[in-house]
Structures are given as C-alpha cells and as structure tokens.
Amino acid sequence: MSDRIILALVVVLGVPAALVGYLALIEWLVRGVSNHWRPRLRPWLWLLPVLAFLGVYLVYPSLKTIYLSFLDASSQKFVGLDNYRYIFTDRTNLISLRNNVLWVIFFTGAVVTFGLLIAVLTDRVRYESLARGVVFLPMAVSFVAAGVIWRFMYDYRPPSLPQTGTVNALLGAVVPGFTPHAWLIQRPLNTFAIIGASVWMWTGFAAVILAAALKGVPADVLEAARVDGAGEWQVFWRIIFPLLGTTIAVVTTTVVIIALKAFDIVYVMTNGNYDTDVIANRMYKEMFNFRNFGRASAIAVILLCAIVPVMLYNLRSFRTQEATR
C-alpha cells in the first residue's frame, strides 16, 4: 500500500513538475536560436507534448480502429467491407440504428425544449437558483445509478399484486381503471421509457447553459420591445429565441452527440433486450462479449462518422457564439 501512495505522489507532483521542467528547458534552448527562427519555433515546442499525447491517445487509436474495421474478428485476415455489410443487414444492428435515430429526435427534442422552458420560467422567479438546482441535481447522479433508480421506478408486477414500481403505483392510484404496464418490456413503449429517464438526467444540463445565455440578453432590448407593445409571447419568439440561437445550436448538437453515444442507461435498464438496443451497446457486446474486434471497430467507425459532422458544427457554432459575445 505504501508504494502505491508513493506512486500516486510521483504522478500527482511529478507530471506537472516534468511539464514545467520541459517548458523551462525549451525556453532555455530557444534562447540560443536566432531572432528570425525563435518565434516560429517556440509555439511548436510548446505544443509538442500535447500533440504527442493527442497522437498517441487519439489519432493513432482512431486510425488503428479504422484499419481493424476491415479485418476479421481476430484481426488477422482482411475482409473488406464485410463488417460494415453485416452491421447494415443484421436485424439486431438495424434496430439499434433505428433506436439511435429515435434517440436523436426525441431525446434531443425533449431535452432542449424542457431545458429552454425551465430556463425561461425559472428566470422570472425569486427562488431561481433553488429551482434550477433541483432540475440540475440528476446530473450529479451517476448514469448507472440513475439507470438502477429508473428500473425501480418502472418496476412491473402483475395486476393481482400490489405495485412496487413508482410509476405504476402512481398511475394506478390516480387514473381509474389503470392496468400496470411493463414499461421496459412492451415495445415500442420501452425505448421511450428509457429516453424519458435520460431526459430526466440531461434536462438540467441544457437548462443551466440556456439560463446563462438568457442572462446575456440585453434588458434594454426587452424593455424597448415591451414599450412598443409586444406581448410576452412575441417577446419570446421575436427577441429572446433569436438571440439565444447560437447557444441553442450548441446545446442541441451537444445533446445529439450524447444521444448517439447513449450506452450506460440502456445497458443497465434492459441491456438492449426487447428491441431497445443502441449502437454503443452493440459495440460493447461485439468487443467485450464476443471479442469480435472487426465488427466492434466497424461500429466505432460508424459512430465516429455520425458524430464528427455534428461535432464540427458544434465547434463552429461555439466559435460564433464566443465571437458575438
């Protein structure tokens, strides 16, 4: 145990020390270079450690993954596009792809809509931070724990027994003649039940970012509109919404990426059974259950291809947003 503590100390103190040492060293070396070359050399030397890390931990694995996706299960034989052909013809994988589309549409739609609604509404109450805190709280729960919590919420028991699941018990008490549902088993209800649980988790994230942007809407513009006789509805749609445009775009694209990468909650709640699978869970199964490196890599590449354009758009809107500040 003691050598572990020493090791932890070495990592915690040693790594920053090594970085600072490196910078001191290159500054000392750069001093010896002519004035002409110094400004051209320095940024690259400063960037070098980061570029090296990026290369080793991001670029190389990505390229290797793309390469592996054209090889067979044990990465020994070249199989061309077979892995991709399999993913786009196999029923289970097609359902996963369909579910990811459902996630992108409904999860993103709900998170952004509710986030915006909560941001705008809490902006006007006195106990604003408390209200927003409550909405943001689920973000502090780990995804796995949230999955377990929602499994209990959606728990199903036959109508002849008392309902222990919160959702069934509540609806049974409120709605006359309600028969309990197996929320996680009946399709297509189950996919939406899981999406619902994720919306609970991520709405706070959208709400907090949008609320921050809302603070940036100039009060004089709003006042001018109201003086000109605009109703609250008009103020929202004509003034607030357009001014929040870039932030909404950033939030939306971020949430789209989260939807595409959805994994933990599906793994915990149904493990992809009953047609609720998503591609990230397929990738996990191919990789860790079936040890099919080819197919797992192919799914990773497909996921990458789906996410990269969204991310580029995200970065661009983020930059526009920063520029307009």
Next chain:
Amino acid sequence: MRSGRFFIVRQPLVLLAFVCLLAACSSNNNNKANGGNAANNAAKPVASSIAPAPGAAGTAQPGSPAAAATGAASRTASAATARAGSPTAGGTLGDPGAAALAAAGGKKLGGSVNVLGTWGGSEQDSFLAMVKPFEDATGVKVNYEGTRDLNAVLTTRVQGGNPPELAGLPGPGQMAQFAQQGKLIDLGGVLDVNAMQQQYPASWLQLAQVNGKQVGIFIKVALKGPIWYDPKTLSKFSNGQTPKTFDDLLALSDKIAQSGTTPWCEGMESGAASGWPGTDWLEDIVLRQAGPDVYDQWYQGKIKWSSPEIKQAWQTWGKIIANPKYVFGGSQTVLSTNFGDAGNPMFSNPPKCYLMHQGSFITDFFVKGTPGIKPITDFNFFMFPDIDPKYTGSAEVAGDLFGMFKDTPQARALIKYLATPEAQSIWVKRGGALSANKLVSPDIYPDQLAQEQAQIVTTTKTAKFDASDLMPDAMSTAEYKAILDYIQNPGSLDSILANLDKVQADAYKQ
C-alpha cells in the same frame, strides 16, 4: 467528446494517470498485495465501456479469440458424463482451517488475493463463509468481487493485462478460450494431481481440462432440471403422485389451471444475462425428447436451430411458457421477474402458482424470499419427467469453474484450499450447492433433498453439462435474447430460429 475544447486538454492527463495506475497494478502483482482496488474494478465494465473501446481495439492482441470459441465445441461433450458411483463417504473430514493451512504450505502467508466471481447476495455470503477459515488460518485477505456480467468484466481485465488472481469462469467454453490464449495457469503444477484424481470423478476433471492440461476446478456443482413445488399445496392436485412423463406434467398443469390459478412460477430476468433460465428448459427438453446425441450436436453447432428436433423442443416448451393460463402473471411478469424472486408467489397464501423449474441452487433463494420455510415440508422437487422413454435417466448438470490467472503464493494456496472437501463442505452445509468431490460426505448435506440431488448428479445414467455454457458466447447470448423474444411473441418462432441459424453460422466460424 462532449466538448471539443475540454477533450483536448483533459484526456491525455486522465489517460496518463490511468496508464500509471495500470503500470502500478501490474508491477505490484507478482508477489505484493494488490488490495483495495476491488471497488474500482467493480465499476469497470461500465466506466470503461465507451471511452477506451477504440483504444482497446487498437492495442488488442491479435490472438485468435473467435477461433478459440470453437475449441469448446470440438471438445467431446460426453466428458460431462459424470458417473462416479456414489460418494465414498466414510472418513471424517478435518478442520477447514487445518486444510487451509496445509494448502498454504503450513505458513501464515499474509497478503491478499483478488477473486472475481458471478455470485451476489446469499451465494456471495456462502462463498465468503467458505473462505473465512482460509483467511483466519493463513492471514491472507480474500478480496471478492461479484458481477452478473462476468464474461465481459473478466475478458476486459484479461485483455487489459490486469486479471484477478483467481476467477470464476463463465463456462467451459470461455475457459477453453482463455486457456488457448495462454491466459490460464496450468493447475497441474499447483494442485496435487493424484489426490484430485482420487477425489473427483474423471468426467468432472476432464470438463475442466484443455489440451490435457487441468486449467480449472469445479468448486461447486448444480443439478439442472428439478421441478419445485410446495407439497402442502400441490397435494390437492397431485394426490401425492409426481408426474412421470411430460404428458403427466401437462395434465397436472391443466388441472391446476382449471381451478383458476396459474400452475407455473417463472422468472427470466437476470441483468445482462436475462433469459438464461429459459435455456435450461430447452436443454432439459432436448435431452429427453431428442436424446444426448442431438444435444451434443446442438451445442457443437452441428445441427441448425430450425432443425425439426430443436424446433420441436421450443414448441414443447411453448406449451407451458406461451400459455397465459399456465404462467403466473403472463409473459410480462415472466420477463420482468428476477429468477431468484420467481418462486416467492409459490409460498404466498393462497399460492399464486404451484410449480417452478430451476436448478438445485434455487433453494437458497426460496429460503431468502420466504424466511422460515423448510425443505421437504414446505418445498420439494421431482425431476424433469421423461418425454421419450428411450432416454430415461438423463440429467443436465452445471457447475462453477474456477481458474487461476496470476501465479502468486496466495492464489496457489486459495485454489488448493477451494478444491478440498473441507472447503466445499462449508458451502454444501449452508445449502444451495452440491459438491463433485467424492470425499464430501452425503451426510453433511443440509437436508434430504440436497442429498438426493447430489446422488442424481453422481449416479445418473447420462449427465450432460449445460449446453448454453458450452456454446460460444455470441451463440449463447443470442439464445438468451431469443428466449425473451419467444416468450414475448411465441408466434414468431420461425423468424427467431432463422435468426439463431444466422448467428450459429457465424459464431462457430474459425
């Protein structure tokens, strides 16, 4: 990748720290304690699932995992024919602590050993009770960690170069894969081979061998196929007669159903492995309807799922599982009920169901679910009845295999200890486990039921090992899922089987 900006800065540092930690673990492992990280590892399957997948793929050994998958299939299945003759009871066993000390070479070793297994709840308690004397006698701390997603967790840790010293193996199929990759340590040099051969039936030893090397050991075994009932309530319908044939069983079910109560308690939920209780049904039916040869061809991937024999097995099972008048709560309840809780309505007053098909280990869950109930008076079993009289005397068995991934003195001592009759007696006494070790005396079984089961395991004419545990993982996972789909929608059996055929064509490929 949530935000491009943060990703660039944060990731390398996190990874660096991670790599350093890994390095620390592996450098420590040879002879030093590796304690304290059980909690971290427990979170691993989920925490590491997305981020490292491309990276892990990048650094993966180009071994031949898929090729190994078929290794299990090509091994002869009849190895599972456990025909040991009844245990040669006799001699009183020593104290488990003494056995533990002997396993440790008479030394107080100290240190710790990490063990990964599939047990949770009361099964975990029993395992911990089993290792308690070992801990006391040798001073070695046993860090046990249980997961229902054992296969994925174990594979990840083995691939990552950070396996536990000892681990439960998901089945002989997985064991063969690990052995062929050279990940498992040959226990021939660890255990006393002569003593093993005297204590264990040859068939159970062979099941844990790969290419002639003893790479695993069964620390407990189970009998699949008992059908459980509460004698007090069932007698109303059975008149003390247990069904001798499958038709009798259906007639009994009918009789109960006509009284307005569903006869069967069933539960398929089991986390990532949901659906496995159904595989036992199919195996019991195939074994008794199509016979042991078809059974072997089936798990070896030599006959199709859509072949008449296998399809018929599904249909036979469907007579029970797909009949809403037969199963408590209908398909939705079956699918959403955990296998361990499924028996509880059998003991409610009045009972909601009367019969339950589950392995010998389920008694542990019965007692946990309804405290105070006693074997024989409150629950009893009859064996899965014959379907074709030609195959009378067949039984399906299963077991918990243990293997050693890292050779440390502590790990050696523990696996030696776990193989001893003294250690296995502890779990056997607590209930829910049978032992393949012949020196575990029938007298120590907690009740007559467990004794009978132990008797069946060791004396049945044809004992076959759980087929789904012998299939490649892609195949058994697809079977689990198919079972859930079938229960939800029995009408789509043909398309379910067609899909299984597709998986089969792929999963057994080199």
